[in-house]
Amino acid sequence: MLTLDLQILGQRHRDLKNGLSAPPKPTLINLLDLATKPRWCWNMLGTPRRQFGNIFGHVKGVDDMSSLGEWTNGQFDPTLNWNDVEWVKKRWGGKLILKGIQDAEDARLAVQSGADALIVSNHGGRQLDGAESSINALPGVVQAVGKQIEVHMDGGVRSGQDVLKARALGAQGTYIGRAMLYGLGAMGEAGVTKALQIIHKELDISMALCGHTDINHIDHSVLLPGTYPTA
Numbered sequence: 752m753l754t755l756d757l758q759i760l761g762q763r764h765r766d767l768k769n770g771l772s773a774p775p776k777p778t779l780i781n782l783l784d785l786a787t788k789p790r791w792c793w794n795m796l797g798t799p800r801r802q803f804g805n806i807f808g809h810v811k812g813v814d815d816m817s818s819l820g821e822w823t824n825g826q827f828d829p830t831l832n833w834n835d836v837e838w839v840k841k842r843w844g845g846k847l848i849l850k851g852i853q854d855a856e857d858a859r860l861a862v863q864s865g866a867d868a869l870i871v872s873n874h875g876g877r878q879l880d881g882a883e884s885s886i887n888a889l890p891g892v893v894q895a896v897g898k899q900i901e902v903h904m905d906g907g908v909r910s911g912q913d914v915l916k917a918r919a920l921g922a923q924g925t926y927i928g929r930a931m932l933y934g935l936g937a938m939g940e941a942g943v944t945k946a947l948q949i950i951h952k953e954l955d956i957s958m959a960l961c962g963h964t965d966i967n968h969i970d971h972s973v974l975l976p977g978t979y980p981t982a
C-alpha cells in the first residue's frame with residue numbers, strides 16, 4: 752500500500768497544542784497523566800517491545816525513539832508523482848493499493864498507473880484541515896472509476912453500520928484506523944480483536960435488519976433517500 756497524501760506532514764493543531772512528541776517529553780502534564788494510569792504504566796514496563804518491529808533492527812542508524820523520529824521525518828517525499836507510482840508498482844511486482852484519493856481525476860490517474868485498488872481517504876482528517884470527508888467523496892470516485900479498479904474507503908469508520916453505509920455507496924472494502932487504536936489502548940491485542948468483533952457483529956445485525964444475508968447484494972437501497980451523499 753502506497754500512501755499518496757503524506758508527501759509532507761499536515762499541520763496537526765491538536766498535536767501542536769498537546770505537545771505530542773516521540774519520544775514523549777516528561778512534562779508535568781504527561782507525568783500527572785501517567786500517574787492516573789498505574790495499570791497501563793505497569794503493563795508498559797513489562798512489555799517485551801516498545802518499538803516498531805518493522806523498523807528497529809532493519810533500518811541502519813535507527814536504534815532509539817529519537818533516531819526513529821529523525822528517520823521518519825526524512826521519509827516524506829514532496830516530489831512524489833504518478834511516474835513514481837508506476838515505478839513502485841514495477842519494482843514491487845505484487846498488488847499495489849493507492850491510499851489517499853479524494854478526487855475523480857486522481858482516481859482515473861490511479862487506474863492508468865496500473866494500481867490494483869485505491870482507498871478513498873483523507874488520512875483520517877489528519878492532513879488537510881477542511882478536506883472533504885471520505886464518505887462524501889466516495890460516490891464521485893466510484894462513478895468515475897468504479898468498475899475498472901477496486902475502490903475502498905477509510906475515515907470515520909467506527910461501527911458496522913459505517914461499513915454498511917460505505918458498501919452501500921460503492922466501496923468494496925473499508926479500513927479502520929482509530930477504532931483499532933481505541934481497542935489497542937484499552938485492552939492491548941485482545942482489544943483490537945474486540946473492536947473487530949464489535950464492528951463485525953454490528954454489520955451482521957444491521958444487514959439482517961435491512962433484510963440482507965450477503966454483503967455483495969448491498970447497494971444504496973438500504974439507505975434512506977435524501978440522507979446520503981451522491982456523485
Ligand SMILES: Cc1cc2nc3c(=O)[nH]c(=O)nc-3n(C[C@H](O)[C@H](O)[C@H](O)COP(=O)(O)O)c2cc1C
Binds near residue numbers: 873876906907908929
Ligand atoms: C495515530 C495514527 C497514525 C497514522 N499513521 C499513518 C501512516 O503512517 N501512514 C498512513 O498512510 N496513514 C496513517 N494514518 C491514517 C490511517 O491509516 C487512516 O487513514 C485513518 O486513521 C482512517 O481514519 P479513522 O482513524 O477515522 O479510521 C494514521 C492514523 C492515526 C490515527
